[in-house]
Structure formats: C-alpha cells, structure tokens
Amino acid sequence: MTAMSVEKKVNGQAPGYDPRALAEAEAIRTKAAAEAEAVRIKAQGEADAARTLAAEQAEQQRLVNERARIALERKQVDHDAYVAKKNAETAKHKADEDKTKQAEADAETAEKQRAKDQARAERWWKWGARGIYAVGLIIAAPVQFMHFWDPKRPFLIAAPALLEGLALVLAFGAAWAVAHRRDVAPYRVGIMLGAIIAAGINLYGGMTDAAIGFNAGLIGAIASLGGPIVLMAYEHGIAQKADGIPSWREQRAATKASADAAAAREKARAEKQAAEEKAAAEKAAREKAVEEEQARKDADRAAAHDDVWKVADAIRSARGSRYVTDQIWAESWFLVTGCKTVGIRAEIEAQSRAAQAHMRTVTDMPVLGARSLVDSQKGPRMKRDPNAPDGRRNNGGTPPVRRPGQTEPYSPLAKKQASIEQTSEKDET
Numbered sequence: 001m002t003a004m005s006v007e008k009k010v011n012g013q014a015p016g017y018d019p020r021a022l023a024e025a026e027a028i029r030t031k032a033a034a035e036a037e038a039v040r041i042k043a044q045g046e047a048d049a050a051r052t053l054a055a056e057q058a059e060q061q062r063l064v065n066e067r068a069r070i071a072l073e074r075k076q077v078d079h080d081a082y083v084a085k086k087n088a089e090t091a092k093h094k095a096d097e098d099k100t101k102q103a104e105a106d107a108e109t110a111e112k113q114r115a116k117d118q119a120r121a122e123r124w125w126k127w128g129a130r131g132i133y134a135v136g137l138i139i140a141a142p143v144q145f146m147h148f149w150d151p152k153r154p155f156l157i158a159a160p161a162l163l164e165g166l167a168l169v170l171a172f173g174a175a176w177a178v179a180h181r182r183d184v185a186p187y188r189v190g191i192m193l194g195a196i197i198a199a200g201i202n203l204y205g206g207m208t209d210a211a212i213g214f215n216a217g218l219i220g221a222i223a224s225l226g227g228p229i230v231l232m233a234y235e236h237g238i239a240q241k242a243d244g245i246p247s248w249r250e251q252r253a254a255t256k257a258s259a260d261a262a263a264a265r266e267k268a269r270a271e272k273q274a275a276e277e278k279a280a281a282e283k284a285a286r287e288k289a290v291e292e293e294q295a296r297k298d299a300d301r302a303a304a305h306d307d308v309w310k311v312a313d314a315i316r317s318a319r320g321s322r323y324v325t326d327q328i329w330a331e332s333w334f335l336v337t338g339c340k341t342v343g344i345r346a347e348i349e350a351q352s353r354a355a356q357a358h359m360r361t362v363t364d365m366p367v368l369g370a371r372s373l374v375d376s377q378k379g380p381r382m383k384r385d386p387n388a389p390d391g392r393r394n395n396g397g398t399p400p401v402r403r404p405g406q407t408e409p410y411s412p413l414a415k416k417q418a419s420i421e422q423t424s425e426k427d428e429t
Contacts, residue, residue, distance in 0.1 A: 132226060136228075140224040144160035144202060166198075167228040170187050191228045199220075202217050202221040203220075312328050312331075315332055
C-alpha cells in the first residue's frame, strides 16, 4: 500500500503526497541527527579534552617534580661544595695558623739560640781579651823589672807597676765610661800612650841591656802594646753596642735593604705608571669608538630622516648637549611624526592597521567547502523519491501537522553563506 491509496481522513482532508511536509520531516530528522552527532562530538571532545588535560596536568606535575628534584640535587651539590669549601678554608686557616705558630716558634728558638750564641761569644771575647792582657802583663812586667832594677835606687822597682798599671787603670776607666755612656776617647788615648811608653822602654831595655836581650825586649814591647789594644777593641765593641751604633755588616745589610726597597719602589712606580698609561689608552680607545658610533648614527639619521634630524639638532643645540642622544631623538621623532615609537610614521601605521583589518575579515569569514558546518542549511536539497518507503516509524506513516513558527529558522551565517555561493554561481554563469 502506498501513500496515494490511503483513504483515511486527516484533519478532515484526504491524505496525499506533500513534498513540503516530507522535506520538513527530513529537515527535522537531519537536524536531530546533526544535534545528536554534535552532542556526541561534544562529549567525545570533552572526554578527549579531559584526557588531554589530565595528561597535561600529569606532565606538568612530572615536570614540577623533576624540577624540584633537580633543584634539590643542585642545592645538595651546592651545600656539599659549600661544606667542602668551608672545610678547605678551615683546614687552610688551621694550616696557616700552624705554619705561623711554627714560624714564630722557630723564630723564637732561633732568637734564643742567637742570643745564647751572642752571650757565649761575648763571654769568650771578654775573657779572651782579659786573658791576652794578663799574658801580656806577665811577659812585659819582668822585662821592665829587669830594666829598672838598681840596688842603689830600689824605689825604681815600682816603675813597671806604674807603666803597666797605667794602661790597666785607663782600661777600667774606659769600661766605666762605656757603662755610664760617657766619652771614651780620652781613656783610649791614655791607654795607647801608656802602652807605647811601656813598649818603648821594653824595646830599649832589650837593645841596651845584654841581660835582657833583644828578643825579650821585642816580645815585651809587643806584649805591652797587644794587651791594651785587644782590651780597647773589646771595650770599643761594647761601647758601640751600648750606643746602638750598627756594625759594618749591619750597615752593609741596611744599605742593601735600602737599595732593594728603592728598587721595589721604583718597580712599583713603573708598574703603576704602565697601568695608568694602559688604562688611559683603553679609555681613549673606548671614547674614540663611542665618538665613531655617534658619528655613524648622526650621519645615518640625517640622511634617512632629514626632517626629524633638523628638529633634533635644534633641540641639542638649545640644551647645550654635545650629541643628539637617544632621548633627544625620541622626543624629536614624536614632535615631527606624532608617534611615540621611533621608526614608525603615519603611513606605516595606516598600512599596519589596514593589514590588521584585513586579517580580522579573513579570520571572521565563514568556511567554504567540505569543512563547512552549515552545508545542511544552504542551497537546494535533493528531493525525496515519491515511491520510496516512508522512513517514519512512530506516527503510523502519517506526517504530523506543521504550523507556522514550529520550524527552526535558518542560521544567519548559513543565509550569508548561501548568498555568497549563489552570487558565485551567478558570476560563473
């Protein structure tokens, strides 16, 4: 049985083939299928988005954990390095302290040893000088006793004691002068005069008296001179030490140290002068490079932007500036072009805005072709075959009554797209 043989009455009218009703039913079915597909796609998209979001969050958390692990490892490494550095510094400081203490102990030990050696040397020198004086007195005194012995004038036996004792007493006086920081020169002159007189008498006695002999007189003269000379040399050293007079060795060392210090000062002065000259040369080179770069900027700006350059040069001259600085150039650019961005003029701004408007137009226009979402609402559809079986299932095969206002209106975007396609077809025709 076909739709044309149905004899039932529907709303008081005989049923018949209504293409419009069939098209509307097909539109409803298509819309329902599209909505179901949209819901399915939306649900699938939300599920995919949820999975993607979960994956992204998991990846972000993994990255956060990885960064935290790396940061912790870095902190641990830094801490280990810091601890190692502190331990090294502590060990170095302790080693330096131990080295300093050892050096101080060695210096103290060396000082004590030197003081001990000096005391021993001074003791040996003191008693050696006195021993030589005593030996000389023992040798010279008998010669003088033999020379002055006269039974008729026995009092002359005291002459040797006078001559030899004169030098000895004057030596004691020189020691007193050294101890009391008095002038020692008179005592030394007296010692030498007494020693020379005694030596001359001994030598004369050895030459004139056969009982004494020349050898005894000569050795007696040497003894009379040697003992006082040695004792006077000892007292001279003690006097220099008491007065703080440096020895020849100390003077040579001081002269050498002074020469080394002068050489070090001269070297430091030369190094300082060389460093200053190098710094001045580097400064001059930097200033020259800056001036060359500024000259290049000025020439480039004057050649490419003559109108702005004139204003900038006028501002520079008015402000007393040496160069057209970047600030002056920016102010001049704004005054001439009206744009705060240096390098942008009105025509460039207009071109940019036109390009931006064109991009917005292209972005907002509908999509054409197979990817369009409004293909079901644009242009004519294929008509249903009248002999095709009815696909409706729930209303007994009778289409429902449709009233005005029940059909969903077409989308404005679909209308616009259909108009564009119709216009295109007309133009092609």
